[in-house]
Amino acid sequence: MTEAVPQLSYDNISTNALKVVNRLATSGYQAYLVGGCVRDLLLGKVPKDFDVATDAHPEDVRGLFRNSRLIGKRFRIVHVHFGPEIVEVATFRAPHTARSHQSNHSDGGMILSDNVFGTFEEDVFRRDFTMNALYYDPEADAIYDLVEGVKDVEAGQIRLIGNPESRCREDPVRMLRAIRFRARLDFVIEPATAEPIRRLGFLLQDIPAARLFEEVLKLFMTGYGVRAYELMLEYDLLAWMFPDTRRTMESFPTGKLIRAALVSTDNRIAASMPVTPAFIFASFLWYPFVEEKQRLENEGVTNIEAFQIAAETVIARQQLFTSIPRRFTGMMRDIWNLQFRLPVRHGRRAERLVTHKRFRAAYDFLLLREEAGEDLNGLGKWWTEYQECDEEGRRQLVRSLPGPGSQRSRRRKKKERG
Numbered sequence: 001m002t003e004a005v006p007q008l009s010y011d012n013i014s015t016n017a018l019k020v021v022n023r024l025a026t027s028g029y030q031a032y033l034v035g036g037c038v039r040d041l042l043l044g045k046v047p048k049d050f051d052v053a054t055d056a057h058p059e060d061v062r063g064l065f066r067n068s069r070l071i072g073k074r075f076r077i078v079h080v081h082f083g084p085e086i087v088e089v090a091t092f093r094a095p096h097t098a099r100s101h102q103s104n105h106s107d108g109g110m111i112l113s114d115n116v117f118g119t120f121e122e123d124v125f126r127r128d129f130t131m132n133a134l135y136y137d138p139e140a141d142a143i144y145d146l147v148e149g150v151k152d153v154e155a156g157q158i159r160l161i162g163n164p165e166s167r168c169r170e171d172p173v174r175m176l177r178a179i180r181f182r183a184r185l186d187f188v189i190e191p192a193t194a195e196p197i198r199r200l201g202f203l204l205q206d207i208p209a210a211r212l213f214e215e216v217l218k219l220f221m222t223g224y225g226v227r228a229y230e231l232m233l234e235y236d237l238l239a240w241m242f243p244d245t246r247r248t249m250e251s252f253p254t255g256k257l258i259r260a261a262l263v264s265t266d267n268r269i270a271a272s273m274p275v276t277p278a279f280i281f282a283s284f285l286w287y288p289f290v291e292e293k294q295r296l297e298n299e300g301v302t303n304i305e306a307f308q309i310a311a312e313t314v315i316a317r318q319q320l321f322t323s324i325p326r327r328f329t330g331m332m333r334d335i336w337n338l339q340f341r342l343p344v345r346h347g348r349r350a351e352r353l354v355t356h357k358r359f360r361a362a363y364d365f366l367l368l369r370e371e372a373g374e375d376l377n378g379l380g381k382w383w384t385e386y387q388e389c390d391e392e393g394r395r396q397l398v399r400s401l402p403g404p405g406s407q408r409s410r411r412r413k414k415k416e417r418g
Ligand code: ATP
Pocket: 034, 035, 036, 037, 048, 051, 126, 127, 128, 129, 132, 133, 171, 173, 174
C-alpha cells in the first residue's frame, strides 16, 4: 500500500511534528502525519498545522509529552504544545458504522457520536476526502494510501471516500468542507461527490450553530472568501446557513455588498491586516436588518426603537443557524448604528465621530454600501476627504454642508423625529 511518491520536502515539515511522531514510534506505537498537512506537502505548500494519527490512546499520548493537554468532548485528542505551535494527536478512530449501533445515527443518517477507537484501516475510511486520508511515515519516508488519494491530489480532485450521499448524510459539514477545499486549493469536486450536495443542503439545518459559526470563519475568513461565497451560491447552500440573507438577495443589493466585503477581507488577509467576523456578519445581515427596520417603521415604530428591535431580531434569527459570539454582535450593532450617524456631521459632530472606536470599521462599511449601489449623496467621498484634511480643511468641509438652519435640514430633522 505504500505509494512511490514525489519526495516530500522536509523543509516544509515542522520539526515539532517530527519530534512527536518520533517519540511515539520509539515508544512502540504507530504514528503518522496525516490529513491536510500531507496533502499540502504533496502540493509543495507549507502546511498551516500538523496532525498526527496514532494507535496510542489519548492518556498514553498525554503521558509521553509533558507539554500536552487532553481536549475535546466529542472525541478526545491530545494537543502537544511547542510555544505557539500545537501538534494535534488523535487516536485511530473507527468509522461510526463499524462498532456502533443504529442508535448512533439520527433518522437522517447523521452521526451522533463517534467516540470509538479503531484500527489504522478504520481510521482511513472514516476520513472525509481521499486527499485527506494520506498517512506519512517520516522515518520510512513513505506515504500510506488506501484510497488512491495521491492520485486525486495529483489530479486536483476532491473525492469523498465511500458512498457520497451517505457520507454527506453522516456529516453534512463535509459539503461545506468540499466547497472550502475547492475554493482554497482550486481543485475540482469530482462529479459523484458533487452530485448530492444541492439535494442535501437542507441537512445543514441539523448542525449545531456553534459548529457552523466555525465553518463560516473557515469559509470566509481565510483568504478566499469571495470564491467560497460564489460556490455556496452555486451549490445552493447559502440559504441553509443564512436564510434571511439569501431571501433579501431578490430585492436588495445583498450579493453586491457581501462580495465587496469579502473582496476587502480577502485583500486584507493577503496583506496580513486584521479582519473580524463582525464585519462579515454585519454585511451578510445588513439588508435583512434594513428590511426589518423599514417594516417596523412602516408600522409606526419610532426610528431609534426600530433600529434596536430590528438589530436584535435579525441577529437572534441568524443565531438559530450560526452562533455569533457576543463580542461580535456588539461590534455589528456599532457598525450599523454608525451608518445612521455618519450622515449627521454638523457642528462638532464630525470631529467627535472620527474618534469613535468603530469609526474606521463603520466608514469602511459605508464605502461598501456605496459600492453595492446605495446612493448616499457622496457621503463616503466626504468622509474620505475629511480624514485626509488638516483642521482648517475639516472646518471648511463641515461649513460646506447645508447649514443646520436651512430648509432642507429642518425638514430632514422633522422627518427624523418622526
Ligand atoms: P486544513 O488545512 O484546513 O486544516 P485539514 O484537511 O487538515 O485542512 P482539518 O479540519 O484540520 O482539515 O481536519 C483534519 C483531518 O481530519 C482531515 O484532513 C480529515 O482527514 C479529517 N476530518 C476533518 N473533518 C472531517 C469530517 N467532517 N469528516 C471526516 N473526516 C474529517
